Amino acid sequence: MVDVTSYELLWPTALFVTEGQRVARSSGGMWSDRVIWLLTEALSGTTAVADFEDAASLRGFGQASADPWASASPRAAHGDPQREWFTELINRAGELRHAIAPRAYWPQRRADGSSFPRSDSRDVRREFAQIVTELEGNGYLVEAFGEECVDDHRDLPDPAEVIDRRLGIAGLWPLMPAAWDDDTFYGLVEVFHDLLSRPRQRRFHSWNDCGWHYSEFHVVPGQTLYRWKINHMLRSAGIDYELAAEGEDRGRLVATTDDARSQLVQHVLHASPPASKDQVEHAIALFRSRSTSPENKRSAIVALAGVLEERRQLIREDIGKPDEGALFEIANRYALRHRRADQRGDYDAAFLDWIFWWYLATVELTNRLIAARR
Numbered sequence: 001m002v003d004v005t006s007y008e009l010l011w012p013t014a015l016f017v018t019e020g021q022r023v024a025r026s027s028g029g030m031w032s033d034r035v036i037w038l039l040t041e042a043l044s045g046t047t048a049v050a051d052f053e054d055a056a057s058l059r060g061f062g063q064a065s066a067d068p069w070a071s072a073s074p075r076a077a078h079g080d081p082q083r084e085w086f087t088e089l090i091n092r093a094g095e096l097r098h099a100i101a102p103r104a105y106w107p108q109r110r111a112d113g114s115s116f117p118r119s120d121s122r123d124v125r126r127e128f129a130q131i132v133t134e135l136e137g138n139g140y141l142v143e144a145f146g147e148e149c150v151d152d153h154r155d156l157p158d159p160a161e162v163i164d165r166r167l168g169i170a171g172l173w174p175l176m177p178a179a180w181d182d183d184t185f186y187g188l189v190e191v192f193h194d195l196l197s198r199p200r201q202r203r204f205h206s207w208n209d210c211g212w213h214y215s216e217f218h219v220v221p222g223q224t225l226y227r228w229k230i231n232h233m234l235r236s237a238g239i240d241y242e243l244a245a246e247g248e249d250r251g252r253l254v255a256t257t258d259d260a261r262s263q264l265v266q267h268v269l270h271a272s273p274p275a276s277k278d279q280v281e282h283a284i285a286l287f288r289s290r291s292t293s294p295e296n297k298r299s300a301i302v303a304l305a306g307v308l309e310e311r312r313q314l315i316r317e318d319i320g321k322p323d324e325g326a327l328f329e330i331a332n333r334y335a336l337r338h339r340r341a342d343q344r345g346d347y348d349a350a351f352l353d354w355i356f357w358w359y360l361a362t363v364e365l366t367n368r369l370i371a372a373r374r
Contacts, residue, residue: 002088006051008044008099012228016042019221020090022200024083030201035086037202041138044099048089055085124237125177125185131229132175132192139199139214140222150208166191186241186253189230193243193251198222223251244288246270248281254288261357268360271367276307280363283307287356297352304359311366318369 009016019042023034032052039048058081135141146156159173167187180188198221199214224245231242241253247269257265265284272280283303286296308315 002051002085002092004089004092004095007048007096009042009093009096010044010099011042011225013093013096013098015221015224015228016096017090017093019198019200020086020093024087024090032082033203034201035082037200043096052082052085055082057081058085122178124233124239125180127233127237128185128189128230129175129177131226131233135196135222135226139202139212140196140226142199142214143197143217144195147213149205149213150210151205162195163188163191166194189243190252193223193226193230196222196226198225227251248285249289252289254285255292257288264357264360264364268364268367271364271371273367273370276310276363279303279307284360294349294352297349297356301352301356301359304356304363307363308359308366311370314366314369315362 016038019038023031023038026034035052036049039052040046132141136145139147141159144157144162145159146154148156160171163172164170167184169184169187172184172188175188177185197217197219200216200218202212202214205211205213227243227245234242235256240256242256244250244252244254246266256262265288268280269284280303283300286292286303287300289296
């Protein structure tokens with residue numbers, strides 16, 4: 001039986017399970033190398049790799065061979081103990097605890113009389129550079145930047161030019177966080193989301209100490225891990241933005257909300273019928289953009305009102321005519337849709353937030369009503 005209490009997870013649990021299941025389904029001579037690479041990258045320390053390698057000597061699974069003179073090998077008698085060990089680890093991934101940063105030490109706690117050290121934007125930028133450097137060291141930028149090899153003398157792309165083509169700012173590689181202003185920093189956060197891809201295989205090239213070479217790149221797990229790391233960094237720094245995981249603005253910084261509203265956004269994005277999906281995605285992207293304005297919020301509300309207008313008959317039949325009328329009266333009486341002279345416009349900007357979330361919740365309700373009629 002796998003002792004999961006010995007391991008600490010460096011990745012989101014769901015990503016570890018997804019990648020682990022892919023490895024478990026694979027075959028061939030490189031299978032154990034894939035397992036070791038995944039354990040090396042996703043778990044803290046080397047304990048899990050050592051346990052996986054030790055599993056090869058077990059009879060059956062989780063039990064040492066009682067008879068060293070047995071004629072049948074453990075693998076032949078009981079299947080593959082390493083595969084069984086790895087399968088159980090993936091099945092019990094939900095029991096793994098996540099690695100956490102050590103508590104602040106005495107000098108840090110004493111620095112300002114609080115329990116945590118001070119942090120400013122420069123600290124966040126340095127942490128960001130460390131995250132990118134760590135991922136680069138694990139081959140996540142090889143697909144975008146290429147990799148050097150003593151046996152391959154092809155010209156590699158200039159990373160600074162790769163970034164410049166996307167961001168329009170020259171000289172950003174190597175990373176120099178002390179030189180960035182806010183726009184450059186946030187731009188880089190978004191650019192690297194689009195450049196990263198996770199290599200699922202690696203091999204060591206020993207000739208002339210060439211080092212590791214990476215292959216079989218996949219964007220989704222690379223971006224999932226990156227968002228997880230970056231969003232944790234931003235939350236820890238008290239920055240109220242995160243990289244969006246889905247929607248039109250996927251991979252872009254958006255304003256954070258509480259968990260309930262975040263779940264509402266996810267439900268609407270996943271459940272909206274194809275006929276209205278683009279409108280809904282555009283409205284959400286407008287509203288939660290890092291550079292959103294009151295005018296953008298009005299446009300987002302108008303887009304949602306358009307979706308609800310198309311579902312007006314459904315609302316009338318399932319919710320009731322009086323409530324249906326009240327729903328559209330807000331958008332029509334206030335300066336949101338038609339912007340007539342007799343409409344009210346002297347309301348606080350917080351009103352825009354309220355009406356947006358109300359309309360989005362109504363879209364989610366009508367999504368469920370549509371699904372129930374199918």
